[in-house]
Amino acid sequence: MLVKQLSVFMENKPGRLFKLTDTLGKAGIDFVTLSIADTKEYGIVRFIARDNAKAYDVLKKAGFAVEQTLLLGVEVPDRPNALAEVIELLEKEGINIDYLYSFALFKADSAKILLKVSDTDKAVSLFAEKGIKMLNEKIL
């Protein structure tokens, strides 16, 4: 029901993102998603790899501080207001969204949204109840 995301702390300076992507690329690991949250001095690179377990090991060995987080993934139709409807459900239940990012696959009629929320369990049962299609790692 949940999607595993890896995150890496990184100083905000040239060459850092290259080192990460290069390390994974050389190990033959593909990104499925990639997003960066940043401040002036540092950022957190969040991503899902095709093979998360392998990516985790490779990065650890290369000396990165890697963190694993479980995200909630939902699929919403590619039409106006679709995302707002999902967010509204969470809001009504008082569930806060820490962050989210979306990605749309080429030639698809839906968009995939990944969310980190304040109460994951509650959000999962809420979505199940309301018939919102949730993603698991395989669907990605």
Next chain:
Amino acid sequence: MKNINDYIYSPQYECMTRSEMEALQSERLVKLVKRVYDNVKVYREKMDAIKLKPEDIKSVADLSKLPFTTKQDLRNNYPFGMLCDDKDDIVRLHASSGTTGKLTVVGYSQRDLDVWQECICRALAMAGISKKDIIHIAYGYGLFTGGLGLHDGATKMGCAVVPASSGNTKRQLSLLKDFGATVLACTPSYAVYLATEMEKNGINLADLKLRVGIFGAEPWSDSMRREIEKELNITAFDIYGLSEITGPGVAMECVYKNGSHVQEDHFIPEIIDPVTLEPLPYGEEGELVFTTISKTGQPLIRYRTRDITSLNAEKCACGRTTVRMNKVVGRDDDMLIIRGVNVFPSQIEAAIMNVNGIAPHYIIYVDRIGNLDVMEIHVEVNESFASDNIGDMEILRRKIENEIQSYLGISSKVKLVEQNTLPRSEGKAVRVVDKRKFTE
């Protein structure tokens, strides 16, 4: 620079011949050794351990036979184990911070306070200060010796004392203007800060009557002195002291500003090699050591200050014959003095641990930017506090800053860096990179 006519407060002591001074020191030292042997267990044990009897000390020539005292001794005997006088005869307690958070305590008898006041009066006279002056004291009042030390001495001198203490810069500036203080006493970095804040607060140099500054409690360079003198249109003097010995006034610059005159009839200075602990001759650089020969409350024998400097016994152009100590060029322990506050890296580590549970690798960078000390702590982000959330990382970062502020009373900036990126040396971890220059 404004013209200063200094005068000698106690010429009978400050202008003694070397042989008269040595005779006086010898007489006081012999008495002191007997007293501490009889009254302070620590000293009795130290002397017994090397089979030294009080009667073996006949003059200052025997000084180097005596055992050293360290900050650790004071800590081990916290709070009153080093007192020599009866506890009922102690009238004041001061303290400064130590490495483990345990304070270094100093007890003063009335006589000790009298000696301290005398030393401050001599120091003020060196800077041409008299009872006609209004002295604004912006050293912290409290356990720190800066505020109350200057306060008592200046009061004895007959100056009008403004006990402003530290903080509230806006009010400090209005007081300086409204009361027309002629003397400012504070840390040199605070003097710089006051100068930079003047414009913001609508105060011009013409509004002030300041002519002299008495600055100490932290090392400062000659270029910083020139800047303060220019910005505040004063002549700035360096005052040296440490609470263990008495506080400010242990030594002070005269108008010639060529080293600070040590009040040798009360505090015998020595320079030792910090490694071999052997005494070094005048002129050679080493660790400064003091023996407090006239104190009674908590006298110390050969106290290792950890300050690195040299001594100069040549007669000064001002007429004083007392030995001068040159500017302190560094320390031989890891203590940092940041904006006048003693900071040990272990305290920073404790603050990080209090927030995070464990302390990852960190380095303290200290610099002086625009004459103000700044401390930046780089902390490596390891698994113990990596997060997927920027908000959580920022909370953690600020918590460390707040912890340091409340633990040490000084602000700092915490910067998060990637793990394994901070320099590591063979064996001992590099904890401090001090980029300040005190010697130019």
